[in-house]
Amino acid sequence: MSAEPMPTTTPAAAVVAAGDGDFTKAKLTLALSHICAVADLDPSGAELLRLTNNAVFRLARHPVVVRIVASRALRHRVEKVVRVASWLAEHDVPAVRLLSGVEQPVRVAGHVATLWETVPHGGARPDGRDLARLLRRVHALPVPPFPLPAWHPLDDVRRRVDEAEGLDEADRRFLLRRCDEVEGRIRELDFALPPKLIHGDAHLGNLIPSPAGPVLCDFDSSCIGPPEWDLTPLAIGVVRFGEPAGRYRQLVSTYGLDVTQWDGFGVLREVRELKLITSVLPIMVSHPEVRPELMRRLDDFRRGDTSARWSRYT
Structure with missing residues (x-):
């Protein structure tokens, strides 16, 4: 969900820092635990699906995807993301849906995130x-x-x-x-x-x-x-x-x-x-x-x- 997908799938519990920057996998995994606590979700066994402008985690114990902004300079976009997603839902455009029951975006521990319903598996590869x-x-x-x-x-x-x-x-x-x-x-x-x-x-x-x-x-x-x-x-x-x-x-x-x-x-x-x-x-x-x-x-x-x-x- 970014300018270019990054096809990585890593057990969140097993990731370790690969460098010393602000958005190491270890730091993002810790952020995931804080975000899930706010939303009353269990991050155990989550997978990191993608990491470029955002860290995208799929939770193992809930049908939820958590999207953490991995750029301080691009956090201004997240309010717009919530509004656009709600507008598309209102007009029944086939698009991912925000997780209901949680005030979005979620801001905690210096990070900003959005939470989404997992899209059911199945269907042909898009063309x-x-x-x-x-x-x-x-x-x-x-x-x-x-x-x-x-x-x-x-x-x-x-x-x-x-x-x-x-x-x-x-x-x-x-x-x-x-x-x-x-x-x-x-x-x-x-x-x-x-x-x-x-x-x-x-x-x-x-x-x-x-x-x-x-x-x-x-x-x-x-x-x-x-x-x-x-x-x-x-x-x-x-x-x-x-x-x-x-x-x-x-x-x-x-x-x-x-x-x-x-x-x-x-x-x-x-x-x-x-x-x-x-x-x-x-x-x-x-x-x-x-x-x-x-x-x-x-x-x-x-x-x-x-x-x-x-x-x-x-």
């Missing part, structure tokens, strides 16, 4: 058609009555850079300078579609299969913005991660728009790649195993190598 159908439903919703931020996709990139653990000063300056350059190009874009409520990080990793069909998750980046942005992540997944091109063709045929044929796509690609590069900056010391891939991505981006394949953070 591009599923993503397109869900995006069309989200984009068709009325503008919510509560305040939502406008689309400023590089704000979170800058926050991650400012919070980065162990980032070289030259790399920091490069990333911030590139953000300024790309932001200038964003202001010159002429979007074909009117602004809507958008998911903001719409890739197949943010669809969860269920017996009733796929459901959306991860509303950290939701905002009022151009629907074209929601069509971009899957296109980038094909060129950077080698995802099957057929999945993107499914998205195009079902949604009805090929964003790669739009003259502003190159700018959106740069924005997406900046997000993919910087997603683990706040945990780079806490989890040093991400550093080699992060630096390889940064080097490719700096050199303008648009064909290099990237690996998922592991």
Whole structure:
């Protein structure tokens, strides 16, 4: 439920610190125990499913997923996540549901978290058609009555850079300078579609299969913005991660728009790649195993190598 899923599954009781940063697995596991105490839940046997911008734990003794923000600079998004999830539920959009009976978000022991109902196992693996159908439903919703931020996709990139653990000063300056350059190009874009409520990080990793069909998750980046942005992540997944091109063709045929044929796509690609590069900056010391891939991505981006394949953070 982040810019890029991190496919790790680790027994929470067995995790140990891999570094000295603020978000080691040991510290996050301790935070999980405090959060569960507030919600009267048992964290015993929980599994760490994912760790980039958030630590996502699945409880073993309750049908509950706990999502702990693993970035101090991005905690401002969590109130919005709760509002958007409630709005989607109100309009019966297939999406993960907040755990009822608990005031959310939960703030305890210096951490911020949200608690979610576990999605039942079953159903086919989501594909591009599923993503397109869900995006069309989200984009068709009325503008919510509560305040939502406008689309400023590089704000979170800058926050991650400012919070980065162990980032070289030259790399920091490069990333911030590139953000300024790309932001200038964003202001010159002429979007074909009117602004809507958008998911903001719409890739197949943010669809969860269920017996009733796929459901959306991860509303950290939701905002009022151009629907074209929601069509971009899957296109980038094909060129950077080698995802099957057929999945993107499914998205195009079902949604009805090929964003790669739009003259502003190159700018959106740069924005997406900046997000993919910087997603683990706040945990780079806490989890040093991400550093080699992060630096390889940064080097490719700096050199303008648009064909290099990237690996998922592991």
